[in-house]
Amino acid sequence: MGESDVVFDEGNGYFYGTDFSLEWKPRPAEGAYELEVQQLNELLLKEKGRLMAEDMEKITRHFRAKIYAEKQKLQDSGQVVNYMDLIRGALDYRQWFEFHMYYYRGQERRKELTNSAFHRFSGGEKAMAMYVPLFAAVNAQYQKAQNVDHPRILALDEAFAGVDDKNIESIFQLMQKMGFDYIMNSQILWGCYRSVKNLNISELYRPGNSGTVTVISYHWNGCERLLEEQ
Structure with a gap:
């Protein structure tokens, strides 16, 4: 199980007041030949040279059973079976876990973050509720690294679109x-x-319809934005 907690106060920009936590738990094995997620994860993380023939057989049986079970569900419901989708679904590790997000304020009892609760949030709380799961998941992956000094990089496209300055x-x-x-x-x-x-x-x-794009460099030092010399 993984968990990440962040406390957020919309009033002054510091993390205090509303607490968000994210938990993810492995889904239980459903079939006779399926492995528990923790066991499967341990086998998949092994170096190739350390995998025994028995380990490879366990992994093969697991995914074969997952694909067969999903195929049976589709056939029983009369849906078209697409083998590419079946394989993609079996390998999608996001389906191996259950994710639950919670929140509470002060001494309140922790509550699960449902859609209705989310829509009652302020703008700042909504922003944090969207980004906390993303950052918590990335942070959990980086914590698995053996080298504690590795870069911990996030890449965001159109970052924080629709979020106001205070919450950004x-x-x-x-x-x-x-x-x-x-x-x-x-x-x-x-x-x-x-x-x-x-x-x-x-x-x-890029002014007007110019055919060239100019790159202007700045540096923010925590107090002011300075134009860098080209």
């Missing part, structure tokens, strides 16, 4: 708290917030 700053603070480095692109985001200590920024400038 809180999200940057969350990334800082988790020790992430990041590469982002956006039409409007500069990243110049007090929670960001250092940031290199590249602006792509």
Whole structure:
């Protein structure tokens, strides 16, 4: 099981007030030849030279059983069987786990984050509820690395679109708290917030219908954005 907790206060941009937690648990084996997710994960993470013939047979039986069971469900319901979809579904590790997100405020009892609860949230809480699972999942993967000094990089396209400046700053603070480095692109985001200590920024400038694109470089030092000499 994995879990990540973040506390968020929309009032001042610090993480205090509303607590979010994400839990993921392995789904139980459903068939006689299926492996428990933890056992399957251990076998798949083994180096190729250390896999025994018995291990390979267990993995083969597991996926064969998963594919056969799903094929039977489709046939019983009269649906068309697509073997590519069956194989893709069996190999999709996201289906090997159950994900549950919870929230609570102060001394309240922890509650599961349902769609109805999400729609009652403020803008800041909605933003955190969307990004906490993403960051928690990436953080869990990086924690598996043997080298603790490896880069912890996030790459986001159209980062934080639709999120206001106050809440974007809180999200940057969350990334800082988790020790992430990041590469982002956006039409409007500069990243110049007090929670960001250092940031290199590249602006792509194309005036009018010009056939060339100019790259303008800046550096944010935590206090001001400075134009870099070309």
